[in-house]
Amino acid sequence: MTGYEELRLRHVRDAMAATGELIGRLDWPAARLAAHRGTELRRLVRTAQTASPWHRKRLEHLDLDSLGEASLAALPTMTKDDLMANFDEIVTDDRLRLDVVEGHLERLTGADAYLFDRYHAGASSGSTGRRGVFVYDWDGWITGYLGVLRQMLRELAAWPQAAHPPVVATVASGTATHIFNSAMRTFSTPRLATRAFAVSQPVAEIVAGLNDCQPDLLFGYTSALGGLARQAQAGRLSILPRFVIAGSEPLLPEIRAELQQAWGVPVLNYYACSEAGAVAISCHRGGDGLHLADDLLIVEPVSSRGQPVPPGGRADKIYLTNLFNHTLPLIRYEITDELTLLDEPCRCGSGHRLIADPQGRLDDTFSYGKITVHPHVFRSPLSRRRDIIEYQVQQTPRGALISAVCQGPANLHDLEAELVSRLTELGVPSPKVTAIPVRAIRRHEGGKLQRFVPLAD
Ligand SMILES: [Zn+2]
Numbered sequence: 001m002t003g004y005e006e007l008r009l010r011h012v013r014d015a016m017a018a019t020g021e022l023i024g025r026l027d028w029p030a031a032r033l034a035a036h037r038g039t040e041l042r043r044l045v046r047t048a049q050t051a052s053p054w055h056r057k058r059l060e061h062l063d064l065d066s067l068g069e070a071s072l073a074a075l076p077t078m079t080k081d082d083l084m085a086n087f088d089e090i091v092t093d094d095r096l097r098l099d100v101v102e103g104h105l106e107r108l109t110g111a112d113a114y115l116f117d118r119y120h121a122g123a124s125s126g127s128t129g130r131r132g133v134f135v136y137d138w139d140g141w142i143t144g145y146l147g148v149l150r151q152m153l154r155e156l157a158a159w160p161q162a163a164h165p166p167v168v169a170t171v172a173s174g175t176a177t178h179i180f181n182s183a184m185r186t187f188s189t190p191r192l193a194t195r196a197f198a199v200s201q202p203v204a205e206i207v208a209g210l211n212d213c214q215p216d217l218l219f220g221y222t223s224a225l226g227g228l229a230r231q232a233q234a235g236r237l238s239i240l241p242r243f244v245i246a247g248s249e250p251l252l253p254e255i256r257a258e259l260q261q262a263w264g265v266p267v268l269n270y271y272a273c274s275e276a277g278a279v280a281i282s283c284h285r286g287g288d289g290l291h292l293a294d295d296l297l298i299v300e301p302v303s304s305r306g307q308p309v310p311p312g313g314r315a316d317k318i319y320l321t322n323l324f325n326h327t328l329p330l331i332r333y334e335i336t337d338e339l340t341l342l343d344e345p346c347r348c349g350s351g352h353r354l355i356a357d358p359q360g361r362l363d364d365t366f367s368y369g370k371i372t373v374h375p376h377v378f379r380s381p382l383s384r385r386r387d388i389i390e391y392q393v394q395q396t397p398r399g400a401l402i403s404a405v406c407q408g409p410a411n412l413h414d415l416e417a418e419l420v421s422r423l424t425e426l427g428v429p430s431p432k433v434t435a436i437p438v439r440a441i442r443r444h445e446g447g448k449l450q451r452f453v454p455l456a457d
Pocket of ligand 1: 283284285286287291346347348349350
């Protein structure tokens with residue numbers, strides 16, 4: 001096995017070599033992007049037919065030469081349940097069995113690491129609460145990372161020479177099973193210093209850290225940034241970021257306004273997922289709307305029954321095809337986020353299609369008197385556990401009641417103990433957490449699950 005740091009530095013060099021190409025594609029015209037997607041789709045399906053036993057069975061009838069975006073509807077769709085039930089047969093390297101990847105994830109306590117000197121893995125419960133496991137190959141990890149940062153890197157390159165290299169601060173997941181968190185660690189260099197704060201840290205600690213590092217870019221979960229904007233308004237946080245970037249949760253108009261007021265700079269929205277990295281990113285040059293990553297993904301807006309929804313209409317969900325991660329071919333993979341594809345090109349002249357700000361609801365934060373607890377405090381230990389496939393957290397006066405759909409017999413006591421200790425650290429007095437196994441969690445109409453249920457006022 002090669003040492004982590006040696007692999008990481010090689011990976012950083014490869015990422016730097018790929019940066020120009022990925023930034024360049026931001027300026028590709030629509031026709032070139034469409035042609036590129038067609039080529040990449042055929043390349044992905046060829047890999048899936050050759051190296052993924054599960055996909056081979058489903059795709060063997062396909063004539064690759066005539067395959068294009070227009071004929072995409074002929075391909076079967078897949079869900080997260082399909083992925084988790086057939087993981088070993090879907091991956092294109094048969095060493096990447098689910099139990100091996102899960103074992104790797106369990107060992108990721110706070111540090112980024114390679115699997116078989118080549119892969120990265122992550123786990124997430126996404127917006128539905130259903131746990132998923134994802135694995136990226138060497139190049140896919142680079143592309144996923146640059147897909148998130150390339151627009152910012154282009155801006156940074158255009159800035160006049162600053163006295164110091166730009167500092168990026170993130171206020172997001174602190175766990176290495178979260179792909180964005182571990183990719184930031186993989187690719188951290190002195191030329192782009194990153195300071196990562198965990199959203200589960202006490203707010204005063206995050207504020208002190210940000211005051212100390214004075215970030216040029218402030219990146220974070222929408223709800224966490226909202227809290228920091230209030231700290232800035234109150235005079236406790238004094239930083240001068242050039243951009244504020246919100247992601248992972250819907251950027252509701254009132255939160256966007258609050259962030260803009262606090263710092264008076266452009267507030268960009270990221271729509272991202274563990275399956276594909278950045279799906280769409282706000283344009284700060286042309287106005288409203290987010291540019292889709294039209295070179296890296298195929299996004300199909302559809303109705304709840306899977307019928308295509310034309311531009312201008314709100315889709316109930318999307319089918320997403322990840323063109324850049326051949327290790328885990330996700331072809332027409334269902335993501336149940338509502339999305340509206342806009343009917344006009346962006347005023348900035350980009351050839352990438354536009355979507356409206358994704359809506360939806362924020363996971364609720366819990367308040368215990370003056371102590372506010374971000375949902376991530378619960379989300380993170382829950383998504384690390386392979387035996388919990390779905391969950392709901394209900395606030396109780398002194399803590400929480402967690403309903404968990406488990407695989408096999410579950411021992412939830414260590415989860416309870418971990419959460420009690422996290423809540424104690426955050427200042428909740430004598431917290432009590434109870435986790436119970438359940439068969440299923442009742443959903444709202446439309447299939448959405450309210451994962452975090454605060455106490456009624
Ligand atoms: Zn634009």
